[in-house]
Amino acid sequence: MRIESITLKNFRNYVQACIQPCEGVTVLAGANAQGKTNVLEAIHLCCTGRSHRTPRDKEMIRAGQDECYVKVAGVRNDGSHEVEVAIGQQGRRRIKVNGAQVSRSGEMLGHITGVMFSPEDLRMIKDGPAERRRFIDMELSQLRPRYYYSLQRYNRALKQRNALLKEIAAGAQREECLDPWDSALAFTGAEIMHLRKWFVDMLLGFAAEVHSDVSGGSERLCLAYEPDARLCSIPEETRDAYLTGLTEKRASDIKRQATCIGVHRDDMGVFINGDDARFFASQGQVRTCALSLKLSEIEMMRADSGEAPVLMLDDVMSELDPERRRQLVKRLNGVQTIITCTDRDDLAGADIGRLFSVKNAVLTREGE
Ligand SMILES: Nc1ncnc2c1ncn2[C@@H]1O[C@H](COP(=O)(O)OP(=O)(O)OP(=O)(O)O)[C@@H](O)[C@H]1O
Ligand SMILES: [Mg+2]
Incomplete structure (x- = not known):
């Protein structure tokens, strides 16, 4: 599975954003509270039908707005897959899979597949x-x-x-x-x-x-x-x-x-x-x-x-010692990975393909 683009509108602190992660390791780097985890949360929503942080959908709508929207487009062995989720203030969801509206949340599952690893998982x-x-x-x-x-x-x-x-x-x-x-x-x-x-x-x-x-x-x-x-x-x-x-x-x-x-x-x-x-x-x-x-x-x-799911690593590198980090990096081969971090030194050893800096809900691709 490979995600080709992630689009956000009025999602958490984002007004509008769209990024294309690369095939290997994509890094979202920035200071605290800038919007790194929010991007992973949006992907997770399209993978599992829910946020990994809150059971209350409305929290994902940008303050003062009526609706948030996420679109994740990717390719699997059998072709292109696209999941769109819009959440309104009344908690109503509008979901589209490959451009067609679906009536049940469950129908969005299995198109974009991902595994999230966040510091909360360390407490599991x-x-x-x-x-x-x-x-x-x-x-x-x-x-x-x-x-x-x-x-x-x-x-x-x-x-x-x-x-x-x-x-x-x-x-x-x-x-x-x-x-x-x-x-x-x-x-x-x-x-x-x-x-x-x-x-x-x-x-x-x-x-x-x-x-x-x-x-x-x-x-x-x-x-x-x-x-x-x-x-x-x-x-x-x-x-x-x-x-x-x-x-x-x-x-x-x-x-x-x-x-x-x-x-x-x-x-x-x-x-x-x-x-x-x-x-x-x-x-x-x-x-x-x-x-x-x-x-x-x-x-x-x-x-x-x-095919492997997309791996999302939310600031976990800093929680792992060098040996465990090495074990993790070793297994990233062939798995599209999106990593968030505050300190780029934590990524030592990872083969970074694309890097975005995240500042106040603006994603800027570095090297451009
Ligand atoms: N519904 C919302 N509307 C507007 N802003 C929001 C909303 N929900 C969260 N935020 C803002 O999003 C920011 C947090 O984003 P996020 O959790 O992605 O940060 P982060 O970059 O991952 O930070 P850290 O490094 O601390 O984990 C905070 O500034 C928070 O106020
Ligand atoms: Mg975070």
Whole structure:
């Protein structure tokens, strides 16, 4: 996959901008708060259907404006792909794929594929399960758009069920009203569980080798999908087990006015040499591990679709020691990469193809 151009209008601090990254490494360099991450966020929006920084679309609209617009155009093995997203103040999105308007957000997925590595990802190992679920959600949505739809349906059903639990607790609704929502959660939840298990198993296939390499052979990495609800091997059985779980917990859910079991509480176990990295990993191990997971995602997407996604590195070079930086740079070969940095010295060793300076939301190509 290769991105040919990125166009922004009224996006974050940008009035208007358009850049053409090169095939290899493109650098966006500038002082803090000038608009470097904003460019990566716009690309990420076109890759995954959401910002990597905020669940609130409206934040991306330039202050005082009615609408923001992003267009990312690129080429894949099968030809040109273009994704356009416009977001209005009412939160409404207009999305076009290859020039044609689409009605569902999920239809934009899989055209522009990318992996973002930002300083927040370094916290993924030690932060709560929500961060690890987010990691799975972002990648899996790009790999399998149907996952994105299941997740949307699940979250909607969960919201409805939780609202209903409050009404039941207040005596305003009968318990039986939960039945259709329990079925919806079990149905979509089982689908999500199966795809998450597939994803984590497949990721491990790459991560074990990548991590051994990145850690210089001293560490063995293991990943395990840890579903909150009991997982069975047959989807129909998972659904039944899920439904039974929800029914068993119904009384306590009503008391707590919240749904206490389900895929919204899943986790991914990360183990280094058999120890649970979520609790025991050192800072250095956490960094190596996050780097391995990101590099493995690239390999996984390459294996799945036959081409590597675009890699976005948001100021992570400065967070890595020279050896890990070397490991990262070594693997950039054949992967279009866009790097942001404040200090160009952090990029030592990278083969920079194109450089833009970013100042107050103006992108200027250097050497022109
Ligand atoms: N909706 C918005 N409207 C206008 N400006 C915005 C909006 N959202 C963010 N900004 C501005 O964008 C700037 C931050 O941009 P960005 O996060 O891309 O910075 P950066 O160059 O990556 O900085 P750092 O090096 O600190 O990470 C800030 O000046 C912020 O005020
Ligand atoms: Mg930034």
